[in-house]
Amino acid sequence: MLLPSQPISSALSQRLDLRREAGLLRQLRTADNLVDFCSNDYLGLARSPALRAAIQQADADWATVRTGATGSRLLAGQTDLANEVEQELAQLYKTETALIFNSGYDANIGLLACLPQAGDTLLTDELIHASMIDGARLSYATRQRFRHNDLAHLETLLRSAAESAGQVFVAVESLYSMDGDLAPLRALTNLCEQYGAVLLVDEAHATGVYGPNGEGLVVALGLQERVFARVHTFGKALGVHGAAVVGSALLRDYLINFARPFIYSTALPPHSLLAIRCAHKQLRIQSASRQQLQDRLRLFRQLVTDQLPGSTWTDSLSPIQCLIVPGNEQARRVAQQAQGAGFDVRAILSPTVPVGQERLRICIHAFNTETEITRLVEILAGHL
Template sequence: MLTLARSVTHTLSERLAIYQQEGLLRQLRTADESVDFCSNDYLGFARSAELKRAIQQADVNHITARTGATGSRLLAGQTVLADEIEQELARFYGTESALIFNSGYDANIGLFACLPKAGDTLLTDELIHASMIDGARLSYATRHRFQHNNLVDLDTKLQAASLRQSGQIFVAVESVYSMDGDIAPLRELADLCDQYGAALLVDEAHATGIYGSGPDGQNGEGLVTALGLQDRVLARVHTFGKALGVHGAVVVGPAVLRNYLINFARSFIYTTALPPHSLLAIRCAHEQVKSNTMAQQQLKTNLTYFQQRVKDLLPGARWTTSQSPIQCLIIPGNDKARSVASAAQRVGLDVRAILSPTVPVGQERLRFCIHAFNTTTEIDQLLAVLQIALSDKPNV
C-alpha cells in the first residue's frame, strides 16, 4: 500500500509540474489591503459595518441553543427560521416558493442534475458557469450547447429538439455572464421558450442585488424581475455571496419546483443545512438591499465614470461588451495578461488575470469588477497603469 501511495503522489506531482511549466498553476492568495478591483462585492456589503452590526444584533435576538444545523433539513436540520426566511425570499423575488441551498454551486448542481431527466433535452449557452455545466453533466438528459447569446442558433436547436417529440426541453442561461459581463437577451429567450414549449432556467448570481424593480432597478431582485419575466421562467438561482456580501443561495420558482427539489436534489438532501447565523445573515442582507439604495446608485456612477475614462484613455483597447460591473480587457496570451496584472498589483491594485484554459486561447483577459466603494482616484490610477503596461514600455 505504501508503494501504491507513493506512485499516486508521484503522478500528482508530475501533473502539477506540467501545469507549472505551462504557467497555469493555481495558488491561493490571501486578500491584502490592495485596492479591490477583482472581488464580487459589488455593493460593498461584505465590508459593510452596518450589515455586520445588523447580523450581530440578529444573532443576539435569535434565541436558539444551536450554533450549527446538526444535520440535513430532512433530518435534524429543519427549523422554523429556515421556513420563515424562505417565505421572505419568495416574497422578495416575486415567486411562489424558495428553497435555500448552501451555495450557488450546490444550487446549480442540485437543480440541473435532477430536473432534466432521461429523454429530456437540455440546451445550454456555451458560456454558462462551471457549476451549471457540472450539474448538466450529472443529468441523464440529452445536452446540446448553443452559441453564446445566439438566438438563431438556439432556435435551430429548439426546433430539432421539438421534432424529436421526446420529453421536456430546458434552456439554461445566466442573466449576467460571469466571465464576459454581458447580459442575456432574456425577453427574446422567453419568447423562444414559449414558442417551443421549453422551460427557461436562469442563474442570477451576478444580477442579484444589482438589478431589479423600482425606478432605477434598485430593489435588487435580479434581471428577470427587472424585465417582468418572473412568470415565464421556471427556476431562478440567486446567490448571496456576491453583491449581498454573505453566503448561501436560493432556487425560486413555483411551489411544485420546491417540493420536487426537496425530494430529488441530492445536493440539498445529503448535506448539512446552513446554521442559524448564516440564515440570519441572509435575512439581514436582503433587508439592507431594500433599505440602502445609495450603494447601487454609487455603483452605477462609478461604472459610468470607468467606461467614459476607458474611452478617453484606452481608445484602442479591446473590451468585452458589458454594461454590468464586470468589465473585461482582452489581452491575448497568458504571459502578457499575467504581466499587465502584475504591473497593477505592484502599485497596490488587486487585479487578476483570467488565463486559458479557463477562457479560450486568445481570449485571455483582465477581469475588473467595479464596486460602489471604488473612488475616481483609484479608477484613474488603474487606467493609468494599464496605459503604460499596454504600451510595452520597458519600465513596466
C-alpha cells in the same frame, strides 16, 4: 501518460509539475492591502458596518438557538427560521416559493442534475458557469450547447429538439461572469414559450445589482412569471453566503425530493440564515449604493474610452469589465503591474478562457473612489 503502477504521490506531483511548467498553477493568496477591483462584492455589503451590526444583533437575539444545524433539513436540520427566511425570499424575489441551498454551486448542480431526465433535452449557453456545466453533466438528459447569446442557433436546436418526446430545458446566466454581458432574456423567454421549452436562469451576478430592490434581471424585466426557475446567490453582491432556487411550490417540493445536494448536505446553521435575512433587509435600502455603482461604472468606461482608445473590451455594461490581453504571459504581466501599483486586478488565463481571449477581469464596486478608478485606468494605459 501515467502508468497504473506509479505511486499516487508521483502521479499527483507530475500533474502539478505540468501545470506549473505551463504557468497555470493555482495558488491561494490574500490581497488585503490592495484596492479591490477583483471581488464580486459589487455593493460593498461584505464590508458594511451596518450589515455586520445587524447580523451581530440578530445572533444575540437568537442566543439560545443551537449554533449548528446538526443535520440535513430532511433530518434534524429543519427549523422554523429556515421556513421564515425562505418565505421572505419568495416575497422579495416575487415568486411563490424559495428553497435555500448551501451555495450557488450546490443550487445549480441540484437543479440541473435532477430536473432534466433521460429522454429530455438540455440546451445550454456555451458560456454558462462551471457549476451549471457540472450539473448538466450529472443529468441523464441529452445536452447540446448553443453559441453564446445566439438566438438563431438556439432556435435551430429547439426546432430539432421539438421532434423528440421529452421535455426541453434551456439554461442560461442572466449576467455572464467571464464576459460581463447580459443574456437577451426577453427574447429567450419568447423563444422558449414558442417551442414549449422550460427556461432556467442563474442570477448569481445580477442579484443585488438589477431590479428595483436588487431582485435580479428577471424581475427588472418583469419576466418572473415566465421563467420556471431562478438561482439567486448570496455570496456576491449580498456579501454573505448561501443561495436559493426560486419558483413554484411544485418546483420546491420536487427539489426537496430529488436534488441531492439539498437532501444530503448538512443545512446552513442559524447564523448563516440570519445573515441572509439581514443582507436582504439591507438590500432593500441600497438604492443609493446601486446608483453609485452605476456612476462609478460610467466613469470607468468613459476613462477607458478616453485613455485606452486602441484596447479591446468585452461588450459589457455591467460591473464586470474585461480587458482582452491576448497571451497568458502578457495578461499576467499587466495584472502584476496593476497589483504592484496597489490594485487587486486578476488575469483570467487560457484554458479558463479560449486561447487569444486571455483578459483582465476588472470588477467595479460602489465603494471604489473616483481617484482609485482614475489611477487604475492610468496604470493600464501605461502598461499596454
